[in-house]
Amino acid sequence: MFNKFTAAAVAALAATVAAHGDHAHDQEPIEGPHKSLWYNTLPGDGGTQADSVFSGISTFGRIEYSPCLATADRKYDIAFIGAPFDTGTSYRPGARFGPSGIRQGSRRLNLYGGYNVPLAANPFNSWATVIDCGDIPVTSYDNEWAIQQIEEGHNSILMRAPATDADKEGPSLKGKTLPRVITMGGDHTITLPLLRSMNRAYGPITVIHFDSHLDTWRPKVFGGAPSKTASINHGTYFYHAAQEGLMRNDTNIHAGIRTTLSGLSDYDNDGYCGFEIVEAREIDTIGTEGIIKKIHDRVGHDNPVYLSIDIDTLDPAFAPATGTPETGGWSTRELRTIIRGLKGIQLVAADIVEVAPAYDTNAELTTMAAADTLYEVMTLMVMNGPLSGLPNKEHVDRKVDL
Template identity: 70%
Template sequence: MIASMLSLLALSAIASAHSDHRQKTIAGPHQSLWYNTIPGDGGTQADSVFSGISTFGRLPYFPCLSSEAEKYDIAFIGEFVSVYWLFCEVLTVQALPSILAPHTDLVQDSARVASDKVLAVLISSSRKLGFSGGYNVPLEANPFVSELKVLDCGDIPVTSYDNAWAIQQIEEGHNSLLMRKPFTDADAEGLSRAGKTLPRVITLGGDHTITLPLLRSINKAYGPVTVIHFDSHLDTWKPKVFGGSPSQVAAINHGTYFYHAAMEGLLKNDTNIHAGIRTTLSGPSDYENDGYCGFEIVEAREIDTIGQPSLQRVTSTIEQYADMPAGTEGIIKKIRDRVGTENPVYLSIDIDTLDPAFAPATGTPETGGWSTRELRTIIRGLDGINFIGADIVEVAPAYDTNAELSTMAAADVLYEVLTIMVKKGPLSISKGHEL
């Protein structure tokens, strides 16, 4: 009897300990080992980086699609569909991986593998932020300590059996988050069609097809927008060129979504740009079609030649870019000159922008890409642009290294994007000052 009572007391103690996931300050002889506050300014509680619920950068979590009780200025949302390729797995905000593919047994296996890896991007970010506090030295801002409210809103629930229906669910889920009143009141007219200041949504994807329903959602709020697209591939191919278009559903995939976006009038003409392109083509007409869709192209190899006419091909672009800065600064200037600083801009990042040496975990890797350092530098150079939303896609955690290079790179890229958004403040016309 006594043994049974002791066992019950022990179980009760364990249950009580797990009922509150918050980390308690260490007391006793080991108290000196506990950081009560982060070293340096701010006085932020330095919790263990491995405790509590896993969210991006240890952001507060709220199920925003289930309730509108919490307002936010920036929301992270996961979308875990791979519409086209089985092996384009997912990177979601929480551990709820799923793959949209026809073979259930393969889906279960890949989802099982992904479930162990999918939090890597969050953990890798949290490990650093838990000790350093999150201050971004180059951008001189802390995205986790500001006037803006940033939430992890979980995942958009999406069917695994119907591509067309899944795309509609993504659009509606995203639009539900986008059209709400933000946490921070803006005192001036916003950039949306209705003249309102709206919150911004950062989407962590499945494959790149999700950008089409996201742009459809954004079009309802802003009308046609400018797009900055980091990728090794154009993704503006006509359906009959890419995939053969055997059906209307199959015509929408991760290589054609920008073609559909252009045909639907979702893109602002002649202000869009690709960066990091290095794919093979079906022929020169692919570039012609890309221009028809409203894009300019920055090839990955230009980072070695821009601003150096002696190294460039003999084309009409030599005179145009002869006075450009070299390297990343030249790439940054080319992007900024194209998109401007007044337009609402959507940012879409495919992890295969990076060379496979830095991000091997993706479905369609291409050699000859930029390094993680170069991509982060280029993104930081876009500080001040009116980013109304962003996504990062095509991360396949099951194919990552043991060191989780790809997911760590994705986390760091998102960190730069979030910092730019927070630093910009609410996107209203006269309140574009930095917080």
């Protein structure tokens, strides 16, 4: 029966359709390489047949692949790169397969066009040229050499002119605009060579660290440090980064921490490394908004920021496939909400680590969670625009000759 309530519902629906009609131009069918396999959905409407979401070679979100380390000709604004390294882990190895697992978990990201509803942006269809550069070649036989390979490979990708605003001033030490790089690990040891690479580009940098562990342990506490090589692992890399002056001392923050300690002195050492701590359990009292506020208050909005995400920030119920799982963590929804809350913070690079697909379920829970988390990070980077919008006077004035 059509009555005034039905009429009101129809009117509301019409208004909703009208309000969202201006987004129609953002939706374009994904076209593939098969030029001879034409299809027609309507008379006179044709295109090329794209690979199905379950077929084709895996890249992150099915974006274009380019062998960036083999050529310096390709231009990009955001590059994904893999660092398949896991010989710095203390419990369950397997994160060397993280990059390929994350790519597999990302296949559906662009299935419906890639539009991020909560952030009202489409990172796959924007000003930014985004590509997958493949993996850095990393040896599994020599940690010292592998760490150097990761630093040099990352720096090669990082220090190139971007596709957008390459000739404009930016926040790097030389005052140039650089592309952003998102690294798929790999165990968390890789963050040390990545920060070394970032330091060559930006100087000491602010770090946001999502993890269940502090990762600032002194080598004699974590691993015993029988050698220089053994002293660098996935629990001590921030200690070394602090000793090397790679991070700013007053703006770094951990979020999601819930690990056991060797003693309360671990917290003191963490403070010496320049970190503030947000415990995982704080979400029960201050909620996601409270955690987001703590991060913004600590980090600020003018500094270049490096974001490092350990997948074990998530509870093992949501991400079982990780090297050192800890119960009592956040849900995937909570982590994605908090990541989206970082809008306005100047992310110049990021990593996600400790994804070890061999421990995942057949449903690929962990790899999908990692891929979706990076989708949020990628969206934030696109929303912030080119790094030419972030001149860092402190760095520019130094005129450092790299």
